[in-house]
Amino acid sequence: MTAADPARGRVQSVDRAFALVDALTRRGGRATLGELCTDTGLAAATVHRLCGTLAESGHLRRDARRDYLLGPRLQRVGDAAARATWSWAEPVLAAVVEGTGETANLAVREGDGVVYLAQIPSPHSMRMFTEVGRRVEVHCTAVGKALVAGDDDDEVRAMLGRAGMRRYTASTIVQPDSLVAELERVRRLGFATDESEQEEGVRCVAISVGSGDAAFAISASGPEARFTEDRRDAAVETLRGAVAGLHP
Incomplete structure (x- = not known):
């Protein structure tokens, strides 16, 4: 049994x-x-x-x-899952790229990390690229912060205890107290940022949509030289507009 x-x-x-x-x-x-x-x-x-x-x-x-x-049957499962995701994600990500000129990403939480499910690249020759299916850490990514901002502080600390806080750049947040404070800012503002915290010279902004297992995050990312703080802040409204009324 x-x-x-x-x-x-x-x-x-x-x-x-x-x-x-x-x-x-x-x-x-x-x-x-x-x-x-x-x-x-x-x-x-x-x-x-x-x-x-x-x-x-x-x-x-x-x-x-x-x-x-x-095995081969899992490839068919993966292909079907990708098509199902893309059917609703494509217009959302396309709207983000059109509105910001930067690369748009869709990510979901997986355990103590985050996985990218879809992406549409920026039309610029210098652009950000993240492999679909790539798993990243929460503490150094805008999508990660956006997805865990709804957790209480104890849950966040427990997650960090399991996952760790690897330093990627001089800007990476590597102290639990600092990330807890950062997540309070995310809750207050309604969006999360990555200021060269995972990769030098890269800026990203993300919002989360939905809750629980149905939650996902969308983001716009680009080089700091072009994706300035003003453009990053303007991108927040583009992200919100792209998902308005969306029910995946």
Whole structure:
């Protein structure tokens, strides 16, 4: 019988199966049995059994080295998810690019980090580019700050304790108290910024839309030399206008 958590309605085997898929994804689509055990904390027998079931269905496969790889059925799932996202995100991001002249991004929270789901690049030859599917940290990104601003301070501190606060530039916020203060500013203003905190010379502004698991963030990002503070502040209204009335 499949174990479940009646209080939360969760099925343990499903949680574990998706944990394995997530672990493989983080490792670039290939991992050994030992690596999956390490990443998920599951016993080797459990990993072997679940991966065998997923391989039989085509969601995973094994190669000649006996490594586990993401399977072809997951590619179809990913393609379908991308099309579903793009169908409503494209006009929103296009409106942001038209209104700001800068690259527009869509991101969602994933655990203690943030993942970019879609992007439309700026028409300028010098522009920002973020790989779709890339996972970034909360403390140094505008989209991350926007998405966690709704959390209370204790939740934020717990998240930072798990994820850490890596320094990327001289401007990166690396103290929990400083980020908590920054998130209070985000709540007050209704938007978040990244002032060369993840990459030197790059400015970004983001707003969050929705709540809980349905929340997402959209942002505009560009080089500081062109995307000045005045243009950044004007971009906030463009972001808000782009999502007005949107129900993804």
